[in-house]
Amino acid sequence: MRKEIIAPVLVLLMLLAAGAYMMLNNDGNGPNSPDDGDGNNQIDDEWDVYYVQSGDDLPACGSTTLGRLYYVADTAGFETCTSAGWAFVDLTGPAGADGADGTNGADGVNGTQGMVGSDGSDGSDGSDGSDGADGVNGTTGQDGMNGDDGASGLTALAITTPEPSGANCVNGGVKIEVGLDDDENGSLEASEIDYSTFVCDGTTGQDGTNGTDGTTGQDGTNGTDGTNGADGANGSASPNTMLTSISSPAASLGCTAGGRVMEQGLDNGDGGGTAQNGVLESGEVDYTTTYCSAYKVWQVDDINSGGGGSSPGYRMEILVGDTLYFGANDGSSGYELWAHDTSNSSTWQVAEMRGLAGSNPGQYMAILVGDTLYFDANDGSSGIELWAHDTSNSSTWQVADIRSGSGSSTPGYYMEILVGDTLYFSAYDGSSGQELWAHDTSNSSTWQVADINSGSSTSTPGQYMTILVGDTLYFSANDGSSGTELWAHDTSNSSTWQVADINSGAGTSSPGQYMA
Structure with a gap:
């Protein structure tokens, strides 16, 4: 300023x-x-x-x-x-009173015209006009391409179980249950059974009458004389020579598994024999020893006492040391795990996992790792899952509930194999279908090895073949795009790959279906 x-x-x-x-x-x-x-x-x-x-x-x-x-x-x-x-x-004095408003100024001149505005939005479409007359029909066009194949239908499953003698089958038989695999887990569960029937054993028929004897055939022509035999050995040099004669036992002894009679004596001419002729004659026999073996069959145990059968080994059987482990039905607790000690002839139920309905142990897999049996079983609440029994301390437990809840994972339905301490097997977790799983017996860990057919579809690993070469498993599997082909899993580095697409494209080569 x-x-x-x-x-x-x-x-x-x-x-x-x-x-x-x-x-x-x-x-x-x-x-x-x-x-x-x-x-x-x-x-x-x-x-x-x-x-x-x-x-x-x-x-x-x-x-x-x-x-x-x-x-x-x-x-x-x-x-x-x-x-x-x-x-x-500070020289500021008190505020003065507001002055009166001034008079309004004159209006200013009009401004220049503004720019043209943008176009407005389109109006709504008018109503359709009336249809025109039909045109002349054109020539028929070429056929369109084939549509995609429809989704695969559900698989029909059937299971058979022994039927003891009773109201359904007087002489026992087989129960057949059939239904669709609604949840596609490869196992026919109780809720999926649509039809049941029984194939019963018939009663033993009466023996037929003996047929008439045939006519006696004509005598054959005499054969030519054989050549003379070699001269016999010289007789004994002394009447104190011990001779031995071996022959078969008499049929009356019942030696069905074979036997022998051993006679011994001096070549001294006793009993009217000829001394020193090198032949043990009946009068010269001083000692006779008979060895007789006979087959003997007996019932080890009547597990389902009475007329019912226990069907031992119908689902599984495996030998551990001197003890047989097998499935059997005692008529009250269903088909469960049993054992028989061959050293002392004792028989007992190893574990009752499901009461009257039976857990059906070993229906899909049974394998021995050290002293421990690994097998599938159904306890009635968590479905068919992986179980174990330690034969050294008689403890039994569920290894893993792969498909949590009451659904079944059906371990081993398509494959099971032991590699070192680790079990590899097929299983269904309820979300990714039947895929390749593993359980490390050394640390009790369980995991899905690979989701080959990603998503909820099933790759059915090992359906046709499973074989171990070194550290690598080779097996059949379906990834959902190239059909069932040859796959591999390297257990040393946990890598999984398709070995070959033999039937290229979506077609299936089904490796190992007829041999593996």
Whole structure:
């Protein structure tokens, strides 16, 4: 702001400034009154009022500037030098009353025309016109491409179980249950059974009458004489020579598995024999020893006492040391795991996992690892899952509930094989179909090895073949796009791959279906 512009304003404020100065310095006309020799713009010599642009332009506050009044343009205020330093002087009076409103100004001229606006949105379509007359029919077009194949239908399953003698079959027989595999887990569960029937054993028929004897055939022609035999050995050199004769036992002894009769005596001519002829004659026999072996068959145990059968080994049988482990039905607890110790002829139920309905142990897999049996079983609440029995301490437990809840994972339905300490087998977890799984018996861990047919579909690993070569499993599997082909899994690095797409494309080569 220029000095000429603010001077009139400052003159009006002189009285107030002088009063402020006198209050701050007691006397405005002492020997230290400022002069114009410091380079500031003195506005009025009598009142010592100066102008500066900003606070940074204020001179040092000392004996030469004491009492000076400065107007600072940037802040539109006053500063004065006092004995305590620069001080702000507030010259603001009380606010005046608002002035009256001024008269309205004249209207301004019209502005130039604005730019043309953008097009508005399209209006709604009008109603359809009436149909035109039908045109002449065109020639028949070519047939369209065949549509995609429909989804595969559900698999029909059937299971057979021994039927003991009773109301359904007087002489026993086989129960057949049939149904669709609604949940596609490869196992026919109770809720999926649509039809049941029985194939019963018939009663033993009466023996037929003996047929009439045939007519006697004509005698054959005599054969030619044989050549003379070699001369016999020379007789014994002494009547004290011990001779031995070996022959078969008499049929009356019942040696059905074979036997022999060993006779011994001196070649001394006793009993009317000829001495030293090298032949043990009946009168010369001093000792006779008979060895006789006979087959003997007996019932080891009547597990299902009475007329019912226990069907031992129908689902599984395996030898551990001197003890046989097998499935059997005692008529009260269903088909469960039993054992027979061949060293002491004792027989007992190893574990009752499901009460009257039976757990059907070993229906799909049974394998021995060390002293422990691994097999599938159904406890009635968690479905068909992987179980184990330690033969060293007689403990039995569920290894893993792969398909949690009451559904069945049916371990081993398509394959099971032992590699080192690890079991590899097919199983269904309820979400990814029948796939390749594993259980490490050394640390009791269980996991899905590979989801070959990703998603809920089933790859049916090992359906046609399973074989171990070194550390690598080779097996059949279906990835859902190239059909059932040859696959492999390297157990040393957990890698899984398709070995060959023999029937290229979506077709199936079914490797190992007829040999493996």
